[in-house]
Amino acid sequence: MSAPDTTATTVPTDNGDTSDFVFDVDAYLDRIGAERPAAVNYEALCYLQERHMMTVPFETLDLILKNFPSVRDEPLYDKIVNQRRGGGCGELNTAFALLLRRLGYPVTLLGARILHNGKHAFRGQYHGHLVLRVDLDQPYLVDVGFRWASRKPLELRRPGVQSDPHGDYQLFFTADGDVEMVHNGVLRWRAETHPREVDDFDAALWYLWSSPHAPANTQLWASIVTPDGRISMFNRVLTEYENGERKSSRVLDDDAEFLTTFEKLYGIRLGEVPDLPATTEGV
Structure with missing residues (x-):
């Protein structure tokens, strides 16, 4: 099945209305350094997921800078493709869903x-x-916006361990129908299995942005996948992982070094270092 050519078309918004927003598929693919897949299949999904994780960072700058994040089509596209930014989990996974749908993938x-x-x-x-459910020959769970996400799609109905370059994963269904993800023996998240719309996430975004009890708006997280692991920043602590093991960790006390390192790793130029709490331990 060939992927439909939806480059530079007028697309429906999430509420079904027509907007003038133009989603340029080729520009998005260029942003993640990917070629347009010739088919809508598992192999292409693996390729796109890996390219997204290795080029678009998870980063919570907007929460630190008190800019309200959005999971709507146009601001997401502008932030990730035009501004070449990253985003939080909801932003990254929603943006990836926009791309996949326009390439012909059924995404929930x-x-x-x-x-x-x-x-x-x-x-x-x-x-x-x-998280995203992508239905192909079977249902898969895809996550491009989580520090401990798998590099490849996870088979939703597969029992036992699913080995991945990022570790060992298992999915368990709870008694009430949710699914839980265990990574290297640690329970990381629980997901519902019924469909949601982007509007359903507004309250959680508001909480993360505004609540004094939400650590995401007072502390900086940034992370990008590398060929052999991941490089993460928690406030001023830079931690590098290779083959599942912590390779190095150090505090970037010098502002100039922080700004240079942040731009080099995550492709984002900052005018100054945000006001961050003192931290000596990375994640």
Whole structure:
């Protein structure tokens, strides 16, 4: 099945109305350094997911800078493609869903909540995370916006361990029909299995942006996948992982070094270092 050519077309918004917003598929593919797939299949999905994770960083700058994030089509496209930014989990996964749909993939948004912050278990807010269900020969779960996400799609109905370059993953269905993801023995998130629309995530975004109890708006997270692992920043702590192991970790105390390093790793130029809490331990 060939992917439909939807480059530079007028697309429907999430509420079904017609807008003048033009989603340029080729520009988005160029942003992630990917060629247009010749077919809509699992192999192409793996390729697109990996390219997205290696080029579009997870980053929470907007929350730190008090800019309200959006999961709507046009601002997402502008932020990721035109501004060459990254975003939070909801932004990255929603943006990836926009691309996949225009390439012909059947995609469903699923609401989720984080259950581990990298240091200890906790109960994140409902719809504080978002994952994608992509239905091909079977249903797959795709996540391009989470620090501990798999590099390849996970088979939703497959029992047992699914080995991935980012570790070992297992999916478990709960008694009430949700699905839980365990990564390297750690329960990371729980997702609903019924479809959601982007409007359903507005309340969680508002909480993350405004609540004094939400750490995301007072601390900086940034992360990008590399060929052998991942490079993450938590506030001023830069941590590099290789083949699943922590390779190095250090604090970027010098402002000039912080700004240079952030731009080099994540492709984002900052005028000054945001006001960040003192931290010595990375994630």
